[in-house]
Amino acid sequence: MPFGINLAAGALAMLGATAVSALASPERSTGLAVVALTVFGYAVLVDDIRAVFAVAGIGYLLYDGFLVNRYGDLTWEGTTSLGVFALAVGAGAAVRWLRHARARARVSAELDDLLRRTDTKESHRA
Numbered sequence: 761m762p763f764g765i766n767l768a769a770g771a772l773a774m775l776g777a778t779a780v781s782a783l784a785s786p787e788r789s790t791g792l793a794v795v796a797l798t799v800f801g802y803a804v805l806v807d808d809i810r811a812v813f814a815v816a817g818i819g820y821l822l823y824d825g826f827l828v829n830r831y832g833d834l835t836w837e838g839t840t841s842l843g844v845f846a847l848a849v850g851a852g853a854a855v856r857w858l859r860h861a862r863a864r865a866r867v868s869a870e871l872d873d874l875l876r877r878t879d880t881k882e883s884h885r886a
């Protein structure tokens with residue numbers, strides 16, 4: 761999918777996660793968990809790492825501006841929440857990489873098996 765579509769979909773997901781967490785609980789930790797888990801899920805699903813980093817940045821700004829502060833005011837809270845977002849991106853990208861590696865290994869094993877069966881059939885004919 762093109763970068764712009766991935767970015768727009770991710771921005772909508774971040775807006776939705778921010779709205780849900782703002783309505784669900786006034787606690788900062790709940791908001792951080794909801795938005796960071798959305799970043800994690802997005803990182804698992806989307807292959808474009810540029811879009812993942814951009815969406816994580818959007819999620820962090822929405823979290824800081826609307827869940828930590830009010831009315832979009834941005835302040836520096838410290839590195840804890842930024843670290844949580846970085847961890848969500850890293851863990852999501854790792855899960856995505858592992859899923860792709862398992863799929864590649866499965867396809868490779870099936871191709872090897874198919875080639876062995878083909879070689880065995882040809883050797884019996886000779």
